[in-house]
Amino acid sequence: QKEVEQDPGPLSVPEGAIVSLNCTYSNSAFQYFMWYRQYSRKGPELLMYTYSSGNKEDGRFTAQVDKSSKYISLFIRDSQPSDSATYLCAVPLFSGGYNKLIFGAGTRLAVHP
Amino acid sequence: DTAVSQTPKYLVTQMGNDKSIKCEQNLGHDTMYWYKQDSKKFLKIMFSYNNKELIINETVPNRFSPKSPDKAHLNLHINSLELGDSAVYFCASRPNGLSFGGNEKLFFGSGTQLSVL
Structure with missing residues (x-):
């Protein structure tokens, strides 16, 4: 089982829709959860991170963690065409004495307007 | 100023050739990475260096050899290129590789699109 599983989509929504993006993870020891956004032909950029359970809001974006079900979500309110991108969830995995960031698919x- | 820069941006080459990709970061970070992103956008870690020392070496064919001449540079040399090596290779950096406090984000370059014909 992969450490992080994510549905690759694609997901197509009209402008103004609420978008829900989801990941599941396998290791209950994970503490930090991140969302990266990647525009076409660019490198990923950190969008949001959360620690443990609960919600974190930043403008139109809300990151949510449910540790009991090992489920992380990113909600986008009032979606805009500029939100069109690939969204990757990520968790730090401690291995061999160092942390490495493991990404979902x-x-x-x-x-669309 | 570009924080993490990779060259070349595009690389088209024949099977069996040897090629190199260069990466430089001007952020003063201690830790640098190489990631490979396949056609399905799956981003997988390959190597990591911390202050010029190799700290992460995933299960990568030994045709791939990273080199870090100093902590601001991490190059990737690939011998005997194969069709399956076609992908986008991303360099990334962060302040240090010892822990993730949640706010220690990775800074990625724009990627090198490698096409092996």
Whole structure:
């Protein structure tokens, strides 16, 4: 089983829709959860991170962690065409004395006007 | 100023050739990485260096050899290129590789699109 599983989509929504992006993870010891956004032909950029359970809000974006079900979500309110990108969830994995960031497969999102 | 820069941006080559990709970061970070992203956008870690020392070496064919001449540079040399090596290779850096406090994000370059014909 992969450490992080993510539905690759693609997901196509109209402008203004609420978008829900989801990942599941396997290791209950994970503490930090991150969402990266990757525009076409660019490198990923950190969008949000959360620690442990609960919600974190930043403008139109809300990151949510449910540790009991090992489920992480990213919600986008009032989605815009500029939100069209690939969204990757990520968790730090401690291995061999160092932490490395493990990414989900990424979900491609298209927001059409 | 570009924080993490990779060259070349595109690389098209024949099977069996040897090629190198260069990466430089001007952020003063201690830790650098190489990631490979396949056609399905799956991003997988390959190597990591901390202050010029190799700290992460995933199950990667030994045709791939990273080199870090100093902590601001991490190059990737690939011998005997194969069709399956076609992918986008990303260099990344962060302040240090010892822990993740949640806010220690990775800074990625724009990627090198490698196409092996």
